[in-house]
Amino acid sequence: MKIYLDLDEIDSIKTPYVQSSSDIMKITGNNIGNFAFRHALRFLVKEIESYKVVNWGDARRLINEEVRVEKVILSCANWLGFSDADERSNLVRAKIIEDFSAPVVAFGLGAQASNVDEKLEFGPNTARLAKAIAKHSEQISVRDEFTLSLLKKIGIENAIVTGCPSNFINQSSxxxxxxxxxxxxxxxxxxxxxxxxxxxxxxxxxxxxxxxxxxxxxxxxxxxxxxxxxxxxxxxxxxxxxxxxxxxxxxxxxxxxxxxxxxxxxxxxxxxxxxxxxxxxxxxxxxxxxxxxxxxxxxxxxxxxxxxxxxxxxxxxxxxxxxxxxxxxxxxxxxxxxxxxxxxxxxxxxxxxxxxxxxxxxxxxxxxxxxxxxx
Missing domain, CATH: 3.40.50 (Rossmann fold)
Incomplete structure (x- = not known):
């Protein structure tokens, strides 16, 4: 099985007219703009339809059931944050990626900070997540030089700056x-x-x-x-x-x-x-x-x-x-x-x-x- 590890809905909300505002935020990851990032993978990964969309809860179930996973695609966005909430979320993410122990293809990993400060350092769980992704990836797509520099500070060398995947939705010449x-x-x-x-x-x-x-x-x-x-x-x-x-x-x-x-x-x-x-x-x-x-x-x-x-x-x-x-x-x-x-x-x-x-x-x-x- 090849999986696309994300939220349940990639770039649209089913029956949006019956969803409350809180439902919509939950479905989109608290920002409808997140859909742009995920939508872009349809144009970058030709075989994307062969990947099963799996949320993080179902990912843990697959691990517990010892389902063999061949490859994992991640649309990462602003995961590398510095708040307590980021630390909690990233511990969950890190454990799942470690337990799958499958090749990972990570798109657009980004550091989320209010300002660029050379003294910034990731918390232990965020660093653990970054290292888990790096260990299981041939190369990591990161969104900017700031993210790249922070990854290098914790010894990650297999990352490259790509910007956001949404930059390539329009394929017209x-x-x-x-x-x-x-x-x-x-x-x-x-x-x-x-x-x-x-x-x-x-x-x-x-x-x-x-x-x-x-x-x-x-x-x-x-x-x-x-x-x-x-x-x-x-x-x-x-x-x-x-x-x-x-x-x-x-x-x-x-x-x-x-x-x-x-x-x-x-x-x-x-x-x-x-x-x-x-x-x-x-x-x-x-x-x-x-x-x-x-x-x-x-x-x-x-x-x-x-x-x-x-x-x-x-x-x-x-x-x-x-x-x-x-x-x-x-x-x-x-x-x-x-x-x-x-x-x-x-x-x-x-x-x-x-x-x-x-x-x-x-x-x-x-x-x-x-x-x-x-x-």
Missing amino acids: SFIKRLATQAENGRRKKLSLQKFIIGEFSGGNKHSGGVLRRSLEFMKETNSNYLIQSPVLLPFFLNESASVPSPYTANKPKDMSLESLEAILRQQVLGFSSVDAWMDFSRSCDLSFGMRIHGNMIPLQSGVPSVLIAHDSRTLGLSESMSFPKVSLSDFLGAELREIPELMYTQFLNQLPEYEYKRQTLSDTFKKFLSINDV
Whole structure:
């Protein structure tokens, strides 16, 4: 048996209309954007359908039943964290990988930290997980140089930087050309005729509130859709709660009433239960920007110019590993509202050649990685 060790649902939610917000978060791993990562493996691993999707609980059952497992695929994401919760989760993961004692193919392993600090060290369970993956892998795909450096500190040498697998969802040979054309066409339109995607703000940064406030101001003046991924706004979006969440009330523009804020959120917030649906909507838009990698990657892979608002070392590290087009926090917060689209188009077009070059380089890296791991 070959298994794909992950959550039960890879890139879509079955019967989403009967699922509560808490159900949706449980199914997606607390972030709908996680689906982008997993969806990408359909395009990277040709034989992915021959792998049985197994969750971590069922994995332990297979071990107890002594079922022989030939190979394990892992879509890892931000497993290498530094919290007590990460330590608990990683002990479970490490034991399962050790007990399977089967070849592992690990995609996109990432270190999750609020800042890049050379003094950071993994906790014992997180280090144990990393070493278990390394021991059973020919080579590990990691998302950025920061993760690579931390793995080297604990003696792991068989890792290579690949960026995020979601960077390769779009396999069209005209992908980059279409992006350039879309950006040029979009910037020529009147502001009133443009349709924007704004990615959900990412909390935990001292500038998060400022970005949210600026985004709400922009939403008030433009044809914008605010795409959510996390638990914060989901209960309100699904009519489970009548109250606007506190991060939004606390960071609303001074000249915006609570009633106006609620109206904007009711009318302009969208959420999707599958990557395909998210991408299908995205292609109808002109421009995407926001604080989240996957919130921008999905529109980008749909052929829509997308720009990351670079706000912390974690996000910046991943964006730099892929040369994902970005704009500085100060430039975004300092721009006049009507200047924001032109700022984004300009930055996107200026950085697109580097993104194209880096994407091709990472594509070659992924091909070698897959060959080395015999998938």
